[in-house]
Amino acid sequence: MSLTITDVTVRRGVGPVISGVSLEVRPGEITTVVGPNGAGKTSLLEAMSGIVPIAAGSIQLDGEEISKTSRRKRSLLGLKHVEQGRMIFPSLTVRENLQLTARSKKDFDEAMALFPELEKRVDSLSVLLSGGEQQMVVLARTFAAKPRYIMIDEMSLGLAPVVFLRLVPVIRGIADSGVGVLLVEQFAQLALQAATDAVVVTGGRVSYHGPATTLLADEQLLRTSYLG
Numbered sequence: 623m624s625l626t627i628t629d630v631t632v633r634r635g636v637g638p639v640i641s642g643v644s645l646e647v648r649p650g651e652i653t654t655v656v657g658p659n660g661a662g663k664t665s666l667l668e669a670m671s672g673i674v675p676i677a678a679g680s681i682q683l684d685g686e687e688i689s690k691t692s693r694r695k696r697s698l699l700g701l702k703h704v705e706q707g708r709m710i711f712p713s714l715t716v717r718e719n720l721q722l723t724a725r726s727k728k729d730f731d732e733a734m735a736l737f738p739e740l741e742k743r744v745d746s747l748s749v750l751l752s753g754g755e756q757q758m759v760v761l762a763r764t765f766a767a768k769p770r771y772i773m774i775d776e777m778s779l780g781l782a783p784v785v786f787l788r789l790v791p792v793i794r795g796i797a798d799s800g801v802g803v804l805l806v807e808q809f810a811q812l813a814l815q816a817a818t819d820a821v822v823v824t825g826g827r828v829s830y831h832g833p834a835t836t837l838l839a840d841e842q843l844l845r846t847s848y849l850g
């Protein structure tokens with residue numbers, strides 16, 4: 623069981639923005655992808671969720687080839703993509719945001735249980751929540767849809783580090799429930815601390831793939847992974 627991509631190439635405009643990238647996400651684990659701005663991280667996730675086609679390679683979800691299937695089909699198969707800059711529906715309450723994706727009261731309750739900070743705000747309009755709480759609503763709404771794999775693109779963007787710090791255990795909780803998590807971040811010390819595997823993408827290629835602890839311990843490598 624895994625979400626596995628093998629030798630994936632993505633072309634955009636004149637040339638490839640992703641070249642021969644392979645990686646794996648396993649249920650219950652967090653794989654973190656880091657890389658400088660423009661490295662191709664967002665393009666990679668967009669290819670995996672079906673927003674852009676791949677030019678070569680394969681994408682397998684628990685053994686099933688999905689690279690030719692529609693974005694909607696991939697989502698129905700349990701592959702969810704939290705896009706960069708994704709926001710809540712501001713004029714809805716927290717409860718209503720979750721009810722958009724939860725198919726049963728049980729799914730709703732299980733999502734709420736993972737986000738105790740949201741429980742007391744459940745009937746607040748989402749627009750009145752803090753930036754960190756709004757991102758929790760985005761995660762809770764995605765989790766309520768009962769995904770098998772969640773890909774999260776730069777959730778820390780625009781959040782104070784101390785706020786993102788509160789999201790990390792929540793993302794850990796999502797993984798602990800059995801969901802495979804692919805976390806994409808540019809500045810990712812915190813995201814790497816939560817991860818099992820780390821992948822560094824620079825210039826559309828994998829320049830490191832291995833234990834997150836090894837990357838965290840290598841200052842030189844870590845610097846290249848942020849700055850290219």
Ligand SMILES: Nc1ncnc2c1ncn2[C@@H]1O[C@H](COP(=O)(O)OP(=O)(O)O)[C@@H](O)[C@H]1O
Nearest residue numbers: 634635639657658659660661662663664665666
């Ligand atoms: N819609 C698009 N059309 C053409 N080129 C794009 C598009 N989106 C991104 N790119 C290019 O693809 C490369 C990778 O961008 P992106 O995937 O956004 O990287 P990252 O998320 O790592 O910052 C960049 O050179 C960027 O200019």
Ligand SMILES: [Mg+2]
Nearest residue numbers: 663664706776
């Ligand atoms: Mg990006």
